[in-house]
Amino acid sequence: MKAISYRRYGGPEVFEYGEVRDPKVGPDSVLVKVRAAAVNPVDWKAREGYLDGIIDPVFPVVPGWDVSGVVVQPGVSVTEFAVGDEVIGYVREDFLSRGTFAEYVAAPVRTLARKPRNLSFEEAAGLPLAGLTAYQSLYHVLRVKRGETVLVHAAAGGVGSLAVQLAHHLGCRVLGTASEANHDFVRSLGGEPLTYGDGLADRVRGLAPEGVDAALDTVGGDALKASAAVLTPDGRLASIADGDVLAYGGHYFWVRPDPRDLTHLTELAEQGALSVHLAETFPLERAAEAYRLNQTGRTRGKIVVTVDWEEEGEVGETGD
Incomplete structure (x- = not known):
């Protein structure tokens, strides 16, 4: 699959766009076809090594913890989600490697909730973290x-x-x-x-x-x-x-994944009490530009990277 990744710590120049290994879907995870992923300051801090004291990298690292997308394969023990479900997630694990700036991500169900029906995939990607x-x-x-x-x-x-x-x-x-x-x-x-x-x-x-x-x-x-x-x-x-x-x-305070809290955010968005303002969107291959903009610290709302599936293969064509 296509993804953004890096093989060493550094600035946006360490990003590579190209093929990486397809994710494996564990028993308690689902394979999500990524539609959008949001940039967060913690992402570039991790890329520059500032989190090395608490989180180990497994290079090459695919960055990103925020995602919105569609479930294409549930793990064998998953009952919470089915194929076709639209979801959002704060897909953080205790190591850096399998992030969301990719065509697919294997997301533990403890990191996910259903996507707000009234938000676009781009808006929804900016909600989780x-x-x-x-x-x-x-x-x-x-x-x-x-x-x-x-x-x-x-x-x-x-x-x-x-x-x-x-x-x-x-x-x-x-x-x-x-x-x-x-x-x-x-x-x-x-x-x-x-x-x-x-x-x-x-x-x-x-x-x-x-x-x-x-x-x-x-x-x-x-x-x-x-x-x-x-x-x-x-x-x-x-x-x-x-x-x-x-x-x-x-x-x-350090935020943690919590499906109940994330579900409450979905409900508040659907009630009209919560909206996500998009500062700018970038295609996946231009993720480095999105990170550079985020690092200025002067944006209003969220910066989001999108995955264009119009010319891509069908669901499940990930080489599993």
Whole structure:
């Protein structure tokens, strides 16, 4: 099958587009015909070796953890999905090798849920990792509830834009940091925009003089410091970007695959409470460009890579 892969750590220049070994389908996995896969910052950090201390690579590595596609072969013990089911997944394993930037991926069922019917494959591909990060941070770690004031950093980004929508749906007042060019976008999601940078804590206090009940840091550094400074006495703090959050009494959070949480995100999308904004899409062979754009850190919403099947073979032609 065709895929994007790399044989050593490095920048986007290490990517190769071409044939790789077809995936084997384990008993508890399904073979997914990939329609789209989203780019996440953790993908390029893994490619550059920043995760080497916790996750072993098995080269060549096919990158990518987000996917939307169609089930073409269930594993022998799988009852959750059948051929033809449209699914989404945060397909993360405890090693780097069998990613989603390929024509097919063998995905453990614990990483999957059905695709939201009202989202395109491209939109749906942007939901799993970013959506689960936002959902688990807000619901399980910060435990936000109706009537609270929540601060979300990088509110126009992949995780931030979904976190704003989720907190708004819960009945929270949401303050979101973003560049001025993205303020109207943050408002459209249900948030009150704030410009990040020097003086942020003062701007937050100007909108919420008594402080915020919860803050989700997706940036680290000065944003984390400002978040800690504007919490109410009982305020909660979580970061997905900076381990120094522990020094402020907060939580350092790493998202995990969870089919129940992913199913809830599907339901919220189908209810119209959650949408995925696409910044740009690229064909699979141009994935390196997608990663370069993601590394600028200035995109609104999600960057997605698509697999064009119009000229490809039929389902099952994977050499299994």
